[in-house]
Amino acid sequence: MPAKAIPFRKFSKRSQNQKVILEAAEKVFAEAGFAGATTQLIADVAGLPKANVHYYFKTKEEIYRRVVYNIFDIWMEAASAFDTALGPKEALSRYIDKKVDLARSHPYGSKVWAAEIMHGAPIIQDYLEGQLLEWSNDRGTHIERWIAGGEMDPIDPAHLLYMIWSTTQHYADFGHQINTLNGGKPYSDSQWQAVKKSIKTVILKGVGLSPD
């Protein structure tokens, strides 16, 4: 919400700078936490003077809010990969693939999200109780339908979802630990492929679906 009307120019200075600031902020919030993230550091990473950051965003909290909302949007988009029309094997496979892709492409966002939840979700509590709950319940009932129809083994759908969320996001949130145990090197393309395969194999077999 700018103070005055935004020009409809597609790449206005305004939206360009906001984007740069938000990307810098995502990284800084992920690495230092909300309280540890200084506006000065965000400005430095963005390559702007601090006062300029405050010209575009009134408060640090407003920046944080925007970052968290962005992450939620990306998460919700990925959530649509869990397409129940496909049947359990395909739906779960594609969802896992998508979530691993996200862990790789948006590690900072994942960390900010994790920290937000760990601190009691002060900003996105509403979304948890709204969209996320709705989405989970919807997917849950489909999973129960598959179980009732003998298409997969019985399991509490919530636990299955948590298992997918945790295993995939772990590769973002604990990436530092994983890299350390990998000889200090980040995962290669083929290692990321192996991640997908391992997770899909265990979870699919784990609920009675033959993988590949």
Place this chain on the structure above:
Amino acid sequence: MPAKAIPFRKFSKRSQNQKVILEAAEKVFAEAGFAGATTQLIADVAGLPKANVHYYFKTKEEIYRRVVYNIFDIWMEAASAFDTALGPKEALSRYIDKKVDLARSHPYGSKVWAAEIMHGAPIIQDYLEGQLLEWSNDRGTHIERWIAGGEMDPIDPAHLLYMIWSTTQHYADFGHQINTLNGGKPYSDSQWQAVKKSIKTVILKGVGLSPD
């Protein structure tokens, strides 16, 4: 490390107060992050004046260090539950049980640990490269032996370990989200039992071991 010698009295005022402070600090660090945790708040939660906290611990960082080391010790103790002499089914089952117990009994510690890793492990990097790497490699070779001996399906041992870590710790680190999706209520005893069962079932079946 006290400035002078510690009296050998088992429950000296010193060790009592340190314990109270460290427990308070663990909670505050978990909920607010390192930078967001104020010594004043730690003192308030501990029920002591701030200056008293600084009498026992020189700096906030020293308190944080102690908290993180405590967590690592608890983690390592749990790690011994992965007893390779028992064979894959029992070893994995007991380890999962133990880790879920830990997620329930030490949620704050788990969060502090997660945040420490997410911020690049500034304090415990040495442990990651030392004890944790050693432990992981040791368990990894045993898992590979089981696989070679046909006792379980092939899987990259690292991914199996990450799967256990992530699924179990998720119930601590994302407890707020889980409670929200559980109607705002914390898990009951029987729900925690179900967590263990779900995780064990999926992972054991997922690597070709019949559960229960």
Place this chain on the structure above:
DNA sequence: ACAATACTTGACCATACAGTCAATAAATTT
């Protein structure tokens, strides 16, 4: 009883930080 050591605590200080402001420059509109 006395000394010595350990603990307690309000008041204080230096620093770092979020946010402001005014003065200037660049871009856009008329």
Place this chain on the structure above:
DNA sequence: AAATTTATTGACTGTATGGTCAAGTATTGT
């Protein structure tokens, strides 16, 4: 080209916080 809006930035301010200190009280040892 004048006017108006938008963007840039160094300098500044008030507040919150980590840490100190000195003056006290309790505890322990002799």
